[in-house]
């Protein structure tokens with residue numbers, strides 16, 4: 001089995017993004033599955049281009065996109081992607097769409113095709129806070145999540161790729177200047193992502 005896992009570059013004034021910091025630390029093989037890692041820009045449209053070309057290049061069986069959710073106190077396994085861009089602030093190239101559909105001809109929403117509750121339960125079992133989340137926001141993460149699910153239902157349909165999104169909290173070094181914000185150690189985030197991969201591999205067999 002081959003799994004593509006992506007993280008984002010820093011945005012919103014941060015100098016690191018825990019999503020890619022954690023993705024980088026995953027081993028290249030987890031439970032016998034080949035792990036392909038990619039960093040994607042926090043830029044509307046461009047982020048998807050990177051994921052799409054990686055899918056074309058590597059032909060994965062599963063795609064997990066990971067992003068930072070400042071303010072989260074648990075790993076959030078996202079359930080649903082919405083066909084809407086409504087950015088509260090500009091992305092890394094100044095794009096700030098307001099109430100614009102991502103695909104004019106797409107359905108209003110897609111569900112994750114990852115085993116979200118099994119992933120949540122397995123992460124909690126390792127002593128790390130995790131929850132199923134019913135909103136990935138309306139910024140670049142939701143944009144990528146929706147677009148990947150749309151591609152998996154259309155252009156890549158015959159490949160039977162499962163795909164979904166996981167949001168992760170800040171890591172402690174990001175909250176030194178914002179002491180009221182929750183954070184999670186990077187090693188726990190890495191363990192959570194590794195656990196998600198293990199569950200996906202176990203479900204695939």
Ligand code: PCA
Nearest residue numbers: 008042067068139140141
């Ligand atoms: N989080 C943002 C975009 C990039 C990231 O890591 C979001 O939640 O939309």
